[in-house]
Amino acid sequence: MSDETSIKKDDLQADEKDLINELTDSEYKWGFVTDIEEEEFPKGLSEDIVRRISKIKNDPKWMTEYRVKAYKHWLTLKEPKWAKVKYPKIDFQNIRYYSAPKQKEQLESLDDVDPELLKTFEKLGIPIEEQKKLSNVAVDAVFDSVSVKTTFQDTLMEKGIIFSPLSEAIKNHPELVKEYFGSVVPYTDNYYAALNAAVFSEGSFVYIPKGVRCPMELSTYFRINAMDTGQFERTIVIADEGAYVSYLEGCTAPMRDNNQLHAAVVELVAKKGAQIKYSTVQNWYPGDKDGKGGIYNFVTKRGVCEESAKISWTQVETGSAITWKYPSTILKGDNSVGEFYSVAVTNNYQQADTGTKMVHLGKNTKSTIVSKGISAGHSNNSYRGLVKIGKHADGARNFSQCDSMLMSDKCGAHTFPYIEIDNKNSIVEHEATTSKISEDQIFYLNQRGISTEDAVSMIVNGFCKEVFKELPMEFAVEATKLLALSLEGSVG
């Protein structure tokens, strides 16, 4: 590494520190409520509600039928109970399944957007007005359930790239959506996937044509804003042969007393020789210091790699009261590669059960898993991961590393690795460590003039470095900030 690069990073660190200072004392800074008229459904779920959502979204018939099938299947399923998380039973009839800011029609420019809405984005630090001018990030901003504004569309269209709200894609590219919707995560997959398929109201659709390298990071911000409204997002990313795309997903939610349900589905398809990098920074409202409130986050994320394709999942999970999430990769084609880099932070009474599945089907498939769990307060943090080597997967290799760091005496860290090997000509390695943040490390940094809070942040960020270096720069900054925020006051 050149000196110049390291200095650049150091500069960055200095900026981050200002941010951290600025954000000190904020319990959940983004816990405000925007006063916008909302179009809401009554609470509860029924075939009628499913059909009403479908109607409001102007679904074609096949989509309506798909939703109804998914709903009927969901009725036959039971909530999964195997994760190491505890929460009161969710009353699915006490949830509102659709809410959207009342807007008349599709807007041509940002000037037409409700200024109240724009203000919300500004508070969240999403400089949408400056996006076009200043940054190289196209933003598809999702406010509650309806997409407000999509930027950079034209630039992307020139290359034949589709990056649009799912509802638009269903209208404009029905054949593509029909081909891939539910192809990786069918509604029969699990309880929450079925629920999502029935009531999803919005999401993003990305298609990168053959041989095209997407020239910018594609980014979507999600936000829950309506009382008791579940958010059911659906994201589909298709990279055609030899294509490349980096997709960023980040979330914040306002402070609420009632638990809010979030059950998203993400489907990735990497065709021959294609590469998808999918990065997430998740900071849904985690509940207060006593564990009251907070988002329940039940997510199904999965990708399929065809020959020589590569999918990298990178996630930084700091939010939610409950996190239930296992971004997975099916290595179907020979020589395909799957990667999973994860940082999961839990504090107070948060519970996270997260990890990945790497399913090796093709020959010479490779997967890497690096998971860093940080537990503070009374929280529980579990890594749950499956590595499966199919019988035809000659020469398959996996390396897994799961490290846990404990910040208090009352928190828990757990590792549940599942390994299924049906091919003798394969190599699977698993390493795991658990450590407690050491007083000697903190004193060493104190003795060099660094406060305990900054010392903890520095040590924890160092612990997560292998994962953070996989994140795009803007996200790495946000991740560092989030980590400091969510661990504030947890040591000393």
Next chain:
Amino acid sequence: MISIKNLKAKIDGKEILQGINLEVNAGEVHAIMGPNGSGKSTLANVLTGHEKYEPTGGEVIFNGKNLLDLSPEDRAREGLFLGFQYPVEIPGVSNATFLQTAINEIHKYNNEAELTPKEFLDRMKEKAKVVGMDNSLISRSVNTGFSGGEKKKNEIFQLLMLNPKLAILDETDSGLDIDALRVVSNGVNEFRNENNAVILVTHYQRLLDYIVPDFIHVIYQGEIIKSGGKELALELEAKGYDWITNGEA
């Protein structure tokens, strides 16, 4: 610079320091010697504020401030530096990031401007040369995977980078071969000037061949039982500590 009066301290309920008196002025180097378990390292840790060590009496005035009232980080920001006997590893945090944060925190506390990246880089290159550290060592994580000698060199590198008013070097010579000892000593001599001071905590006389002290103090059972000039070291080397501890002197 620092005035220690009748300092008493305990660790795990056990009284280790029984009343230490020591005056160190700018421009001076003091060596603290003594047999194992006499309280040398305890003194270093109490002065820098390690929470396991509890001061139970006396006072310490540093730069006109009551040192024992300050947090460990504020003591460091006031210009107190400890060269650790066992430097700690911090995986994933580069030496450069760590030092830049430290320097900026110290500057901020003293209402001085932060170093520009260029100034920081220049200083880093200059100081690394003094202790013979190459760039790869600097960009690596703090002390992670360093050999014993590299860790001690890194302490002296930090000393030069932070340029404190008072450096307490706790057994900086332990575990060093003769070449490394020379490098480390050069670094300390480079640091010395009429505005700062050094307290060397050491077992052995050999360090004092390279870093010549102005005063030598022998600590025993938590008290300074003998003080003298640099010639005292030779006497100790020849006669051992028994000569003093048995009260024959």
